[in-house]
Each structure stands twice: as structure tokens, then as C-alpha cells.
Amino acid sequence: MSDLAAARAILVEAVGPRLREEHPLAPLTTFRIGGPAALYLEPNDEADLRAAHRAIVETGIPVAILGKGSNVLVPDDGFAGLVLRLGRGYRWAARDGDRITAGAAMPLPALAGVAQQHALAGLAFGVAIPASFGGAIRMNAGAHGGQLADVVEEAETFRLRAGDAERRTGEEIGFAYRSTALPADAVVVSATLRLRPGDPAAIREEMEAAREWRRRTQPLAEPNCGSVFVNPPGAHAAALIEAAGLKGLRVGDASVSTKHANFIVAGPDATSQDVLALIEQIRGRILDEDGITLHTEVRMLEPLG
Numbered sequence: 001m002s003d004l005a006a007a008r009a010i011l012v013e014a015v016g017p018r019l020r021e022e023h024p025l026a027p028l029t030t031f032r033i034g035g036p037a038a039l040y041l042e043p044n045d046e047a048d049l050r051a052a053h054r055a056i057v058e059t060g061i062p063v064a065i066l067g068k069g070s071n072v073l074v075p076d077d078g079f080a081g082l083v084l085r086l087g088r089g090y091r092w093a094a095r096d097g098d099r100i101t102a103g104a105a106m107p108l109p110a111l112a113g114v115a116q117q118h119a120l121a122g123l124a125f126g127v128a129i130p131a132s133f134g135g136a137i138r139m140n141a142g143a144h145g146g147q148l149a150d151v152v153e154e155a156e157t158f159r160l161r162a163g164d165a166e167r168r169t170g171e172e173i174g175f176a177y178r179s180t181a182l183p184a185d186a187v188v189v190s191a192t193l194r195l196r197p198g199d200p201a202a203i204r205e206e207m208e209a210a211r212e213w214r215r216r217t218q219p220l221a222e223p224n225c226g227s228v229f230v231n232p233p234g235a236h237a238a239a240l241i242e243a244a245g246l247k248g249l250r251v252g253d254a255s256v257s258t259k260h261a262n263f264i265v266a267g268p269d270a271t272s273q274d275v276l277a278l279i280e281q282i283r284g285r286i287l288d289e290d291g292i293t294l295h296t297e298v299r300m301l302e303p304l305g
Contacts, residue, residue: 004038007055007082014051015041025074025083025301028066030130031266031275032223034074034301037064037083044089046158046165049187052084053163062303063160065187067135068107071225074301076272081303084160086134090189095120099153101192104134108141116207121198122151128210130226134188139297140175144210149175155191159183160304178230178297184304219257222265228279229262229294237294238262244285251278 011019023040026032039061043049056063062081066072090103093114100120102111111133112126125146129136137148137155152170159166166186174181182188214220229237241247241261249256252274253267264275283294 003059003061007059007061010055029069031225035078037079039082042085042087044087049158064301067132070130071298098195103190104188106133108136116203119200120195122195124206127207128214137188151193153192153194156189157186160185219259219265224263224265225298227262227297228264230297232292240286254278
């Protein structure tokens with residue numbers, strides 16, 4: 001029996017028909033490109049995660065985690081292992097005073113709305129970030145002067161290889177610019193935000209301003225992954241790319257957005273290879289012209305280390 005077949009047998013025993021085979025991943029990403037997952041599961045509770053842990057440890061198959069798919073590029077040939085994407089059991093939110101605790105599958109914009117409804121300020125920036133709560137924590141997502149590091153008090157994770165549930169304070173998460181020090185196999189399953197009382201009307205106005213800015217400046221009508229590159233120290237990636245005359249640069253059916261230079265948009269025939277080749281062309285030009293190495297914010301869907 002192959003490793004993949006053995007993993008399938010373990011997972012089917014635990015979750016039955018909820019395990020999918022050759023499951024399309026492109027529709028689960030904002031780029032809308034890439035191949036299928038050999039095995040795909042949406043865990044709804046810790047028992048599901050423990051079944052995944054057993055399958056991974058006993059068979060050695062590769063595993064990857066997918067959130068809302070807003071900063072990920074799926075390879076054209078897909079993923080030859082198990083892809084996990086937290087399911088409905090992890091989509092919830094509860095308020096306790098100036099704290100909100102939520103499951104990691106909650107969309108960050110929806111969670112920002114929950115905070116506003118409870119007159120809690122500090123998360124309005126999240127309305128402009130199309131990520132899951134867990135994915136936003138892992139990458140320390142931010143916009144409009146705010147970031148998750150500012151408001152996360154603690155998070156609960158599940159270690160897929162060790163099989164352990166762990167609770168970490170915000171400090172222990174190790175937030176940095178668009179990254180954290182979380183272990184590669186640590187799946188964020190829930191977290192608590194420490195917010196502050198605010199005026200609901202003022203918070204709503206801040207959220208609408210963020211939405212309007214996004215509509216005005218970003219190519220929302222075209223498949224994209226959000227910002228492709230992180231801003232280098234003391235500079236803005238979009239400004240560097242625009243100054244280099246790269247707006248509209250095309251490889252295959254992928255092109256640099258003419259609306260925002262730090263966005264790559266995918267046409268109907270675009271492939272992951274098109275996007276990767278375009279990224280390398282941009283990086284090469286900026287290195288040649290400005291002496292700056294751009295690092296990507298978008299991540300390839302790769303096996304956890």
C-alpha cells in the first residue's frame with residue numbers, strides 16, 4: 001500500500017466521506033489558479049486534527065494548510081499530499097468585555113464587523129484584509145496602520161506533527177513584519193483579541209473608509225493574491241515597481257496590475273508558472289535598477305517543514 005493510500009485509509013476511518021480526493025484548490029484561492037489536492041479535509045474539531053496528525057506521522061505524507069487562500073499560489077500540478085482547511089467548526093466568535101475570542105476559520109472582515117457591532121475598536125483595519133483569522137495571525141496581516149500583533153492577546157494552536165494543543169501569548173507568537181515565529185506545523189485554531197471601547201458609528205466610518213480605499217486602489221474585479229511583495233525597509237514595493245515602468249508587464253496570461261503595481265492579476269488562462277516567472281522578472285528589474293531585493297508576501301503552497 002502506498003503512503004497516500006495508507007493515509008487515506010486512516011482518514012476515511014476517522015472522518016468518512018468528508019475526506020475528498022483530487023479536490024480542486026483553485027476555487028479556494030483568490031488567484032483562482034493551480035491544481036488539485038491529492039487528499040483534502042476540512043477539520044471541524046480537534047478529533048479531526050488528531051486524525052490528520054496520525055495520518056501524517058504514520059505515513060509521512062506531505063501536508064499543507066490553506067486558509068482563505070488570499071496570499072497563496074497553488075502549483076499547476078497541485079499538491080501530492082494532504083491539504084487541510086479549517087471547517088465550520090472553527091468559524092465562531094464570542095465576546096467577553098473588551099475581548100473577542102474567535103475560531104481561526106472566521107473571515108477577518110466578518111470578525112471586524114463583530115467587533116464593530118459590540119462597540120469595540122482596534123480591528124477596523126481588518127475589514128480590508130480578505131484572510132481567515134488564523135491565516136491573518138500567522139502572517140501578522142495589517143493595513144491602514146493596524147496589524148494583528150497590536151490586538152492578539154493569545155492564540156491556541158495544534159501541532160500537526162507533535163499532536164499537541166498549545167496556548168501561546170501574543171509575545172510567544174513572535175510577531176514580526178508580515179510573519180510570526182510560530183512553528184511550521186502549528187495550526188492556529190482560535191485566538192483572543194484585546195480591543196478597546198469605541199463609538200460604533202466612528203468605527204463603522206473607519207471601516208467604510210478602508211473599504212472605499214480598497215475599491216479605489218486595488219484590482220478587486222480581477223483574480224489576484226493581494227500584495228505580492230512586502231515593502232522593503234524605507235521604501236514601498238508598489239512605488240519601486242511603478243517607477244521601473246513595470247505596470248502592465250505580462251508573462252503568459254498573468255500581468256502586473258495597471259491599477260496597483262504591487263498586484264499581479266491572473267487572466268483566465270494564467271498558470272502558476274506565469275505568475276512565478278513574472279515575479280522573477282520584477283525582482284530582477286528592481287535589483288538591477290535600485291539594488292533592492294524584493295521578498296514575496298505571497299507564498300507557494302508547500303509541504304510544512
